[in-house]
Amino acid sequence: VCVSVSGQIRYSIPEEMQKGSSVGNIAKDLGLDVEQLSDRAVRILSRGRTQYFALNFKSGHLYVTERIDREEICGGMEMCLLNCEVIVEDKMKLFPVEVEITDINDNAPSFRSEEFDLKISETTAPGSRFSVRQAEDPDMGLNSIQSYQLSSNIHFLLDVETRSDGVKYAEVVLEKSLDREEQAVHNLILIATDGGDPVRSGTTQIRVIVLDSNDNAPVFSQPVYKVSVWENVPKGSTVVTVKATDLDEGVNKEVKYSFQKITDKASKKLQLNSNTGDVTIVRNLDFEEAALYEIEVQAHDGGGLFDRSKIVIVVSDVNDNAPELTITSLLNSVPExxxxxxxxxxxxxxxxxxxxxxxVTCSVASNLPFQLRKSLDNYYSLLLIDSHLDREKTPEYNITITATDKGSPTLSTQKTILLQISDINDNAPVFEKPSYTAYVPENNPSGASIFSVEASDRDLDRNARVTYSIRSSNLQEVLLSSSISINSQTGAIYAQRSFDYEQFREFEVQVQAQDGGSPPLSSNVTVRVFILDQNDNAPRILYPSLGADGSALFEMVPRSAEAGYLVTKVVAVDADSGHNAWLSYHLLQATEPTLFSMGLHTGEIRTARGFADRDAVKHRLVTLVKDNGQPPLSATVTLNLVFAENFQEALPEMSDQSGDSTPQSDLQFYLVLALALISFLFLLTVTLAIVMKLRRSRKPKLFQCFGPEPYSKTGSVFPPNYEDGTLPYSYQLCLSSDARKNDFTLLQSEYGVADSPLGYSGLSCYLGKLTCVIDSSLSPKS
Known part of the structure; x- marks a missing residue:
């Protein structure tokens, strides 16, 4: 039978059903889908320590899992109910279920002993009633004791009385006077029968002992002894003392006490002293096990007379049980x-x-983002009340739930739930610094690590896996890919090639750190890379310019120059920077060291004293230009100086430089000789070509020049780098307008001079505008 009352499901089943027997189709009654049933989706929880029912997930039936004994579970209660709850996990719903256990005739009436003695005085008058041991049947209703029967005899008959509570009591009535001398002992059989189907019965033997005359029965001082005790009363305590008196004397006055009717539970807890009538506790009382004990006690004298009384012990509850807290469903982790x-x-x-x-009341700590809400009867839901969980601040919560009763003193139970907060990708990678600066010396090896960046992510696992990449740079894209790279896992930055400080001195790259979350989060940082200069460039001399032999041209110094006269200045530059570009000038060699001095930082060459007649006219100076790097790099230049007041005076010294100068190596000699020969052949060829052309021309031009194009400087044919008397190696060959023969005119600035190698071909020049005739018979000096 299934009945729905106020949202509850109730079934009714008989006791002692076999294990596995179906109680009812609870899935159908609750409207649950049988195909979706599982031990995780639906669970059955029974109240109490024994789980009597379980759910068949294939059929949806509630079936019996343990032996159900109505008498053991409910005792003498008229209505016996077993409660359980059906928990639907995915819906978080509870359905209370009540199962009524109906009684069956599974217990036969029984007596506490198979036989007992009944002592009756021979003087007892007919019609006297004698109490006998009552049978016990824990079944209810018709299944309990319905009748008593006494074996056939001539002295006794049985009278069955039904009391107001429905319990039947049997008494033996003396029908015919006894005669001890005729028969001292009478054996009777008392049969107790219930009304079940089939009928069950129990028997006991009554041995009637006929005694001598005893005309006074004991009498109890109270018909009912009612006491109230706390359940925590210690063992050995006397809870009540019964007292009966007998007016007889001697043996007939001696009263003995005994329990006439007592339950098994009471017999294990209480003990009666037969001599004193004290009822003591032999085992601890438990209000939760039994709140009331009703015991029938009998006092009988030595003559077999007796009296009955009732002991009612009310057990008062004390707060000796702490609340029981059970977690029926739990989430181990929730996302943040x-x-x-x-x-x-x-x-x-x-x-x-x-x-x-x-x-009982349940509570949770107020400083946690959780609260308890009562959902059904004794059930509570633990709810999240804060939407701002942060795993990075609090990765887990130890939630302590306290259940406290209202007793005095109060008792409580605590249960701790460990709740993990699972990670989501809510934190972008963060670099250690807002920007980075790296310094790399130039000429670094290709592939070397020049810097490393690192970003951290407060998330977990994949959300915290950081990869690095270069997003942009102020370098050109082609130059960037060939210059710099980054390790995507470690953040190490590598130079793909060797840097040159003279090419570029600094650049910026933007590095991105991205996590592995979905969607991914990223952050950028700027890395500024400075190229550090190294001393990898030697000084380069700009002035004076070097000739073919590696020496500078001649410089003319007036003989009248005084001390401090600026002869010339060496100009040099260094492609490096900083200390590596600081130049110093040194005079290494000089024909007359005391005659000249050189500025350490200016490069100016001045006369240290005035020119003396004993001094040589021509001087050779070797100067050194050195930078300040480690190790230092240097360059040298050789200067040729001539002391003369005018150019005509200096010309012989200049033209004789090859003979007067310090002998050169054989290689230099042959090179100069070859250059002179080639120059001569070139001039000869040009001259012959001009002559042939002029002869064929009818109207020769007024003036025609051959040779290098004059410098554009107005009023001068000196090159732009000429300073302080530096003479250029250039000339012009011009044809006179009135030429009639094979002669040529060489026009030159009045300060100009023909290239000395031409002297070998017979060409020589004098100061001023001179006509030079090509004549092989002329000597070089003339």
Missing amino acids: DSPPGTVIALLNVQDLDSGENGK
């Missing part, structure tokens, strides 16, 4: 973006005590 109202756990709380001692 879980919304408020998320159910974390379902809890069941019970207290075996009664009254205020059994009222």
